Amino acid sequence: MSSRPRLRFAPSPTGYLHVGGARTVLFNWLYARRHGGEMLLRIEDTDTERNRPELTDNILEMIEWLGLGWDGEVVHQSDNLDSHRAAADKLLGAGRAYWCDCTPEQIQQRARERGGPPGYDGHCRDRGLGPGPGTALRFRTPDEGTTEFDDLVRGRVSFENRVLEDFVLVRANGTPTFLLANLVDDAEMGITHVVRGEEHVNGTPKYLLIGEALGLDHHPTFAHLPILVNEQRKKLSKRRDSVSVATFRDEGYLPEAMVNYMALLGWGPPDGVEIRPLEEIVALFDLADVTQSPAFFDVRKLQHFNAEYIRALDTEAFLDRVRPFLAHGVATEEVLRPIAPLVQERVRLLTEVEPMVDFLRDEAIAYDDASWQKHVAKHGDRAAAMLDAAVAALAAAPWDRDAIEAALHSAASEAGFVNPEGKVQMAKAQGPVRVAVTGRGVGPPLYESLVVLGRERTLARLKDARARL
RNA sequence: GCCCCCAUCGUCCAGUGGCCUAGGACGCCGCCCUUUCAAGGCGGUAACACGGGUUCGAAUCCCGUUGGGGGUGCCA
Numbered sequence: 001m002s003s004r005p006r007l008r009f010a011p012s013p014t015g016y017l018h019v020g021g022a023r024t025v026l027f028n029w030l031y032a033r034r035h036g037g038e039m040l041l042r043i044e045d046t047d048t049e050r051n052r053p054e055l056t057d058n059i060l061e062m063i064e065w066l067g068l069g070w071d072g073e074v075v076h077q078s079d080n081l082d083s084h085r086a087a088a089d090k091l092l093g094a095g096r097a098y099w100c101d102c103t104p105e106q107i108q109q110r111a112r113e114r115g116g117p118p119g120y121d122g123h124c125r126d127r128g129l130g131p132g133p134g135t136a137l138r139f140r141t142p143d144e145g146t147t148e149f150d151d152l153v154r155g156r157v158s159f160e161n162r163v164l165e166d167f168v169l170v171r172a173n174g175t176p177t178f179l180l181a182n183l184v185d186d187a188e189m190g191i192t193h194v195v196r197g198e199e200h201v202n203g204t205p206k207y208l209l210i211g212e213a214l215g216l217d218h219h220p221t222f223a224h225l226p227i228l229v230n231e232q233r234k235k236l237s238k239r240r241d242s243v244s245v246a247t248f249r250d251e252g253y254l255p256e257a258m259v260n261y262m263a264l265l266g267w268g269p270p271d272g273v274e275i276r277p278l279e280e281i282v283a284l285f286d287l288a289d290v291t292q293s294p295a296f297f298d299v300r301k302l303q304h305f306n307a308e309y310i311r312a313l314d315t316e317a318f319l320d321r322v323r324p325f326l327a328h329g330v331a332t333e334e335v336l337r338p339i340a341p342l343v344q345e346r347v348r349l350l351t352e353v354e355p356m357v358d359f360l361r362d363e364a365i366a367y368d369d370a371s372w373q374k375h376v377a378k379h380g381d382r383a384a385a386m387l388d389a390a391v392a393a394l395a396a397a398p399w400d401r402d403a404i405e406a407a408l409h410s411a412a413s414e415a416g417f418v419n420p421e422g423k424v425q426m427a428k429a430q431g432p433v434r435v436a437v438t439g440r441g442v443g444p445p446l447y448e449s450l451v452v453l454g455r456e457r458t459l460a461r462l463k464d465a466r467a468r469l
Numbered sequence: 470g471c472c473c474c475c476a477u478c479g480u481c482c483a484g485u486g487g488c489c490u491a492g493g494a495c496g497c498c499g500c501c502c503u504u505u506c507a508a509g510g511c512g513g514u515a516a517c518a519c520g521g522g523u524u525c526g527a528a529u530c531c532c533g534u535u536g537g538g539g540g541u542g543c544c545a
Contacts, residue, residue, distance in 0.1 A: 100543090154474070159472070159473075163541095177545090274481090293476065298496085445504070
């Protein structure tokens with residue numbers, strides 16, 4: 001195969017792009033890039049009943065957000081209905097397909113009465129029906145022989161033709177099914193590698209059989225990726241699991257972190273280095289190295305990756321990325337900027353930034369009850385003493401980080417936050433101050449925060465807290 | 470039911486007959502550092518599903534069992 005590989009991602013607009021689909025796009029994209037080929041995008045919209053055209057926008061937007069993209073124009077399967085019909089006619093003319101007017105209910109009922117396996121029984125095979133209302137076109141699967149194919153991920157897979165039921169090629173409403181349109185379009189588009197989820201393995205012999213019956217010289221290489229599962233080890237479902245890519249974006253995940261993480265679902269670099277630039281992954285990636293067993297999408301590991309990527313950003317880039325997640329725009333950015341590196345190191349998600357710095361921006365703060373109890377109330381008189389000492393020391397100190405540290409240090413000593421060896425216990429002493437000023441027990445480094453907050457507001461908040469005791 | 474596939478730490482990957490007293494990463498636990506929280510450093514916990522073969526030698530090859538998943542739509 002000397003020609004450049006041509007791959008495609010072929011989603012149907014029946015749901016938002018979810019992580020399973022995103023992983024499939026990624027592997028298609030990686031393989032195309034790795035081998036100097038291209039990855040096309042085809043929207044499989046032949047099921048007019050279920051399509052939701054607006055979802056196509058989401059799919060396109062998410063693929064772009066991930067930084068992947070596609071080659072050429074987006075293809076809409078519905079634009080190629082003439083070819084699908086022509087293929088159906090050809091199959092009918094060659095005796096490889098026939099009309100069937102059985103309803104799903106009838107098919108089920110016969111299967112029940114028969115007591116045999118569910119599925120279509122070939123009832124209309126030789127009834128010589130013509131097209132008409134409620135009549136669908138079925139493919140006549142061979143009664144004997146086997147259909148096999150080589151899969152880059154799974155090796156050789158073989159099916160006995162007799163277990164393949166006569167499936168529908170054209171619905172009663174005249175639209176082609178996925179089985180027909182998918183094959184016809186792949187052939188016309190010159191697709192060389194079909195990389196898709198494992199759920200399509202069973203449909204592959206049908207794909208092959210149609211192509212063969214059509215006399216097409218279309219023999220793509222297949223690669224069925226292991227599916228992504230939830231904690232119950234079930235296939236990720238848009239309904240059960242919250243896995244929309246847009247949701248991850250809105251929760252503050254960085255696209256490069258997601259792409260990096262998803263590349264590790266079913267694949268791993270030979271040197272074991274997991275967090276690395278996309279270009280390196282492209283250089284190392286190969287479908288032949290993809291795992292054969294299902295992978296669990298572990299959000300906790302994703303979060304770790306996201307935190308790593310956030311930390312790796314330079315300050316300006318970090319600010320650019322968080323901006324959409326900040327309330328009150330510029331006002332927030334102003335208080336964040338001075339301590340951005342400190343915040344950057346403490347968040348896993350971009351959405352965690354706002355609640356970490358809002359106390360620097362807002363006039364009024366709310367005390368977190370648990371924090372107040374643990375860091376202030378519990379220490380009783382010492383907390384009150386610390387607050388008083390802090391007010392006094394801070395009122396006189398120059399307003400810079402080191403002076404603030406020194407001031408709070410002496411205040412702690414004065415308030416009795418000293419261990420038996422005479423060492424000041426700043427870990428405990430900063431508690432009342434932190435809660436008084438931020439409302440919470442945890443947050444960015446205190447001294448640096450106070451610099452940003454300013455003397456006036458700091459003193460006012462310390463006094464407010466003191467008054468509550 | 471039938472068909473297809475899968476099977477190494479809780480999770481994701483490494484391992485392709487001897488380098489494995491099974492390695493890395495996430496998580497978890499402990500210690501250090503430390504103004505909280507993070508980050509960082511150090512250490513630890515934890516797996517070859519089971520049974521037969523093949524072989525001088527199996528996590529690695531074969532068979533079976535068990536378990537899990539996918540498919541079985543006029544969805545894709």
